[in-house]
Amino acid sequence: MTNAEIAKTLREIASLLDMQGVPFKPRAYEKAAHAVKITDLSVEEIYRRDGLKGLTEISGVGAGIAEKIATLIQTGRLPYLEALREKSPVDLARLSLIEGLGPKTINTLHAQIGIRTVEDLERAALAGKIRELPRFGEKSEQKILKGIAFLKSGGRHLLGAVLPLANDIQARLEMVPGVKQVAVAGSIRRRMETVGNADLLVISNDPDRVMDYFVGMPEAIYIHAKGPTQSRIKLSNRMNVDLRVVSEESFGAALCYFTGSKAHNIALREIAIAKQLKLNEYGVFREDRPIAGRTEEEVYAALGLPFIPPELREDAGEIGAALVGALPELIDYHSLRGDLQIQTNWTDGAHSIEEMAAEAKRLGREYIAITDHTKSLTVTKGADEEKLRRQMAAIDALNKKRSGITLLKGAEVNILKDGRLDISNETLAQLDVVGISVHSHFGLPREEMTRRVIRAMKNPHADILFHPTGRRIQRREPVDIDIDAVIQTAKETGTVLEIDAYPDRLDLKDEHIRKAVEAGVKLVIDSDAHHIRHLSHLHFGIGMARRGWAERSDILNTLGRNEFLESLKDGRRNHRRAA
DNA sequence: GCCGTTTTCGGCCCGACTGTTTTCAGTCG
Ligand SMILES: Nc1nc2c(ncn2[C@H]2C[C@H](O)[C@@H](COP(=O)(O)OP(=O)(O)OP(=O)(O)O)O2)c(=O)[nH]1
Ligand SMILES: [Zn+2]
Numbered sequence: 001m002t003n004a005e006i007a008k009t010l011r012e013i014a015s016l017l018d019m020q021g022v023p024f025k026p027r028a029y030e031k032a033a034h035a036v037k038i039t040d041l042s043v044e045e046i047y048r049r050d051g052l053k054g055l056t057e058i059s060g061v062g063a064g065i066a067e068k069i070a071t072l073i074q075t076g077r078l079p080y081l082e083a084l085r086e087k088s089p090v091d092l093a094r095l096s097l098i099e100g101l102g103p104k105t106i107n108t109l110h111a112q113i114g115i116r117t118v119e120d121l122e123r124a125a126l127a128g129k130i131r132e133l134p135r136f137g138e139k140s141e142q143k144i145l146k147g148i149a150f151l152k153s154g155g156r157h158l159l160g161a162v163l164p165l166a167n168d169i170q171a172r173l174e175m176v177p178g179v180k181q182v183a184v185a186g187s188i189r190r191r192m193e194t195v196g197n198a199d200l201l202v203i204s205n206d207p208d209r210v211m212d213y214f215v216g217m218p219e220a221i222y223i224h225a226k227g228p229t230q231s232r233i234k235l236s237n238r239m240n241v242d243l244r245v246v247s248e249e250s251f252g253a254a255l256c257y258f259t260g261s262k263a264h265n266i267a268l269r270e271i272a273i274a275k276q277l278k279l280n281e282y283g284v285f286r287e288d289r290p291i292a293g294r295t296e297e298e299v300y301a302a303l304g305l306p307f308i309p310p311e312l313r314e315d316a317g318e319i320g321a322a323l324v325g326a327l328p329e330l331i332d333y334h335s336l337r338g339d340l341q342i343q344t345n346w347t348d349g350a351h352s353i354e355e356m357a358a359e360a361k362r363l364g365r366e367y368i369a370i371t372d373h374t375k376s377l378t379v380t381k382g383a384d385e386e387k388l389r390r391q392m393a394a395i396d397a398l399n400k401k402r403s404g405i406t407l408l409k410g411a412e413v414n415i416l417k418d419g420r421l422d423i424s425n426e427t428l429a430q431l432d433v434v435g436i437s438v439h440s441h442f443g444l445p446r447e448e449m450t451r452r453v454i455r456a457m458k459n460p461h462a463d464i465l466f467h468p469t470g471r472r473i474q475r476r477e478p479v480d481i482d483i484d485a486v487i488q489t490a491k492e493t494g495t496v497l498e499i500d501a502y503p504d505r506l507d508l509k510d511e512h513i514r515k516a517v518e519a520g521v522k523l524v525i526d527s528d529a530h531h532i533r534h535l536s537h538l539h540f541g542i543g544m545a546r547r548g549w550a551e552r553s554d555i556l557n558t559l560g561r562n563e564f565l566e567s568l569k570d571g572r573r574n575h576r577r578a579a
Numbered sequence: 580g581c582c583g584t585t586t587t588c589g590g591c592c593c594g595a596c597t598g599t600t601t602t603c604a605g606t607c608g
Pocket of ligand 1: 185186187188192194195196197198199257258259260261262265266592608
């Protein structure tokens with residue numbers, strides 16, 4: 001049983017208890033769910049090795065919850081949860097997705113008129129039955145219908161799609177008279193791979209004017225709430241945008257609050273309490289007198305902490321690290337000098353080598369590897385040995401022109417079903433950068449997939465494992481592979497693991513990156529560009545790397561060309577030793 | 580149900596907005 005599955009069960013218990021009006025326990029179960037989720041070791045393995053005692057060492061898991069986790073692991077079931085479900089036989093998960101509908105309302109609707117499903121609810125609302133209930137009215141009924149209408153699309157959105165939109169709204173808010181500053185906060189600022197909404201923070205001396213502009217924006221199709229300091233709208237793409245307006249003295253505290261995460265905020269507020277202080281979105285207070293609030297640095301300092309970068313604010317160990325001065329020196333957003341995965345019109349890219357090189361140079365890259373697909377990927381006109389040799393000659397010729405950027409000879413070599421590569425070692429030996437990746441047989445069982453990839457990594461010519469899990473966010477699940485084994489192999493062979501920065505890949509992802517960094521495995525961040533406009537996507541990969549606690553020294557393409565190639569050669573020497 | 584650098588009992592993050600209410604519960608951030 002995975003940590004994610006255990007966490008999901010604990011969260012369901014929390015929701016059911018919440019719905020049944022049980023005080024405090026829901027928070028305890030939610031906290032335990034979070035703790036299980038962010039545990040890097042397998043909780044099941046912890047239990048099998050150290051028993052209940054091992055479980056209670058997870059902060060937030062005490063005797064009661066440990067017992068429940070143990071039952072779950074041992075039997076795959078949990079009678080306690082089944083009893084709760086029986087007591088509240090409603091489709092809580094789906095009903096909760098209706099905006100504005102929470103556990104208490106769902107409980108009332110079930111108790112009073114037997115609503116169990118979204119369909120029940122819609123029928124009752126259409127029949128005018130909701131408004132007849134005590135403490136409900138016509139507006140509540142309309143909101144429920146509205147919420148059901150919006151239900152289907154209420155998912156998460158790719159950061160890559162939302163960031164431009166958020167920046168656009170930011171720019172327009174900056175033009176509103178009275179506005180001094182606008183910041184993008186929330187999960188966008190933390191650079192999560194997907195975001196639930198956009199959160200924007202404004203400093204203004206004329207809040208009403210900002211709010212009027214905000215709710216009147218042409219793309220606003222619904223106004224959830226509008227107040228003097230906070231408003232919330234739904235855009236035509238069905239995504240919500242939250243706006244908070246504060247004064248300058250509170251900007252740091254508000255930015256901290258609005259950036260989150262929620263768990264990070266609560267942890268900070270608990271630190272404040274322990275210090276006899278109060279933290280909210282307006283500042284840090286001692287006996288109701290403000291002692292910090294203008295900047296985030298000031299807020300953290302008042303709590304006895306150094307500034308914590310937004311990408312780390314997940315309550316996943318960053319506060320503990322901050323307390324002992326052990327925060328990582330994260331790789332910064334302008335430190336990449338090369339890009340090691342680029343496709344051209346030699347295969348499925350849209351542009352010539354020259355065009356990609358020119359754009360990469362314009363973006364400040366010092367070197368790029370041309371890594372077109374290889375022959376077994378026939379749909380892309382994948383290169384065979386002969387075509388690769390021709391491309392190498394073409395690259396040699398281009399490099400002679402001294403265009404100001406170095407082109408490295410590479411390939412994205414297919415890993416065959418059995419783990420062999422589809423290009424001969426003789427040809428691979430002539431390339432500067434050999435990327436390897438899975439592009440077929442995605443559905444292999446875990447053991448077979450892991451064996452396959454590990455075998456490919458052990459080829460002494462294989463330099464970089466491209467997009468190791470093969471996921472396409474919201475489109476294709478990752479392959480089933482033992483990522484710990486891949487990281488361990490990388491450590492042994494010196495194979496570099498890629499952080500593919502393409503917005504719907506982001507592969508490796510944050511939690512895997514953190515494991516790789518902890519293991520001392522080297523990484524690169526690549527655009528995987530198939531078009532000149534993809535070359536600028538590297539910052540999404542840097543965001544992931546930062547979320548994975550990566551420092552500059554963990555990322556090889558922060559090095560100049562020669563040092564970078566030297567590191568790859570080191571990797572190859574290790575390969576030979578291992579092979 | 581969990582937890583402890585003023586606690587092993589008594590707390591549990593804190594505030595904005597809405598709708599249906601004459602004073603606040605519920606939901607959300
Ligand atoms: N103190 C506190 N802050 C919260 C709470 N809920 C949300 N926040 C803060 C932290 C969040 O990052 C921020 C924005 O809320 P969101 O619901 O939009 O979450 P966030 O942007 O982190 O994730 P998402 O939009 O789902 O991708 O508001 C809460 O219960 N308490
Ligand atoms: Zn958000």
